[in-house]
Each structure stands twice: as C-alpha cells, then as structure tokens.
Amino acid sequence: MAYKSSARERALFQLTLGAAAILIVLCLVALAVLGIARAVVAPDGEEQLPSTPPANEDENKDPSDGKQPEGEQTPDTPDVTEPTVSVAVVLPEGEDMGQAYIDSMVFFGESTTAHLRSRGVLTDGTRTKQVWADASNTMMLSLEILKNKIIYPETGEELTITEAAARKKPKYMVLAFGVNGLSNFAQNQRVYAASYAKLIGAIKEASPDTTVILQTVYPVGRNYKAADEVNQKINLLNEWLPDIAKENGAYVVDTASCLKDEAGMLRDEYAQQDGLHLSAAAYRAILQYMRTHGCP
Numbered sequence: 001m002a003y004k005s006s007a008r009e010r011a012l013f014q015l016t017l018g019a020a021a022i023l024i025v026l027c028l029v030a031l032a033v034l035g036i037a038r039a040v041v042a043p044d045g046e047e048q049l050p051s052t053p054p055a056n057e058d059e060n061k062d063p064s065d066g067k068q069p070e071g072e073q074t075p076d077t078p079d080v081t082e083p084t085v086s087v088a089v090v091l092p093e094g095e096d097m098g099q100a101y102i103d104s105m106v107f108f109g110e111s112t113t114a115h116l117r118s119r120g121v122l123t124d125g126t127r128t129k130q131v132w133a134d135a136s137n138t139m140m141l142s143l144e145i146l147k148n149k150i151i152y153p154e155t156g157e158e159l160t161i162t163e164a165a166a167r168k169k170p171k172y173m174v175l176a177f178g179v180n181g182l183s184n185f186a187q188n189q190r191v192y193a194a195s196y197a198k199l200i201g202a203i204k205e206a207s208p209d210t211t212v213i214l215q216t217v218y219p220v221g222r223n224y225k226a227a228d229e230v231n232q233k234i235n236l237l238n239e240w241l242p243d244i245a246k247e248n249g250a251y252v253v254d255t256a257s258c259l260k261d262e263a264g265m266l267r268d269e270y271a272q273q274d275g276l277h278l279s280a281a282a283y284r285a286i287l288q289y290m291r292t293h294g295c296p
Helices: 007-040 099-103 111-118 161-168 182-187 189-206 227-247 255-259 280-291
Strands: 105-109 149-151 158-160 172-176 211-215 251-253
Touching: 099 105, 099 280, 105 111, 111 172, 158 161, 161 189, 172 189, 182 189, 182 227, 189 211, 189 227, 211 227, 227 251, 255 280
Parallel strands: 105 172, 172 211, 211 251
Antiparallel strands: 149 158
C-alpha cells in the first residue's frame, strides 16, 4: 500500500519551501546592494576610478591644441639617438676657424641657402659643389622631406638627401629651414621638430661621422609683407632650435643675429628688393660669423 501524506504534513512542507525562497531572495538583494555601494564609493569616500583607461582615451588628445597644419599629420614621436654634442649646443664666439672650415661644409636648405651658389661667395664661386638643392631651389622641410630629391652637384644625378649624404659623407652638414611653411610650423612645434629630427637622423645614419649644424632662420626686411608678424614667427622657430639640436645631437649657429638691425629686421644693406632674399654682402657676413662661431 502506497504512503499518503496527511494534509498537515503537506502544509508544513509548503511552509518550509516558502521560507527558504524568502531567505534566498533576501540574500540576493543584500549582495546586490553591497556591490552597488562598492562600485560607487571607494574607501575613504573617494570616487572609484577604472583600473585601466578606456581604449579610445587618446582620441580626445590634441597636442597642437587644434592648430594642426593643413595637410600635415601629427607625427609619432621620432626615434632619437643619444645626443653626441658635449659642449654648448648654440655655438659661442671663438677663434676664427679659417676658410678651410667653411670649405669642409655642405649647405642644404631653402632658396636662401641655394643662393650661396648664385651669389658666388664660396671658394669655387658659382661652380661650387658645396650647396645642395632641388631643381627649383625651393626645398621645404616636412615630414616627407626624405622622399624629395636634390641635384647632386658632383654628378648631376637626382638623389635623395640620404643617398647624397651616404655618398659624400661631408665633415659638416649645415641645414637651414623654416621660411617655407612658416605659418604652419609656428602653429605646431611638434611638426617642425619632428621634421628636423627625421632629416638629422637620416643624415647621421647615412654618414655617422658628419657633424650637423642648424642655422637660425634669417629675418625678413621692411619690404616684406607683414614683416613684423613674420619676424615674430621666425623668432619663435629660432627659440625652438636649441632643443631640437640637443635632442638630435646637432649644433646651432645663430647666423640670423648678424643680419638684424636694431629693430630685429633684416638690414637694408643685406636685403634684396623683396625683403626676403639676401645680397652677396649678407652671405659674406654669414660665412664670417660661422668662422668665428665654429664647432670644436
């Protein structure tokens, strides 16, 4: 005969199940409340922060404060070797290093550098092979400069600056950039610095024994449009050059200082009619300044 539970037993069993269910619900509620409290408030009442930053945190950062030059991308931090400069980065006045010091240099820059050749102020005059420039004489510093080609004066070939440096291995490489693209550079120090770092690094890799010298950007004269504003931007770039040189194992020669009048303008006797390009007298003053502010 099968066992049949009494009404009393069934009622007791149902009561027990109900009590157990209520207990489980209370435990779950208590755990949920505790978890919420711990998520909202950290110990000592401080706001709880996530242990790792959101994956897109860097998307809200703009190192140029929204002033990125048009057509330029914010560069990655360039690979920078330990500086090899052991004395003052900005070359101080010293003894005259002589013409042989100038003769050991290769000059690379914008039109104001290319005109060292046309003004005939170097040892071989207008036939000098010390000046590197592209076909238009309007080379511009940029993050893409290593793709551009110069007319290699030794052979007339088109070579990248890396190829030319590897072939020539000059004792001194003098660089002068900043007027072309001035407004963009003045708005974004990182682009100017990274572009120079890329160029300096490529030269030193191609020719490890070459000493790199950066020239300060030349001022413009009164005939140049908005000369005061332009010179303010030029001065800003020149303030950055010592740090750029220090970080990349180069020197700075402040040749701009020997061209300025009392107002900080390019001296009238050194300026062409456009207020930008230089006379032969200006280049002779620059070369003499370099002789008396030489590398050790």
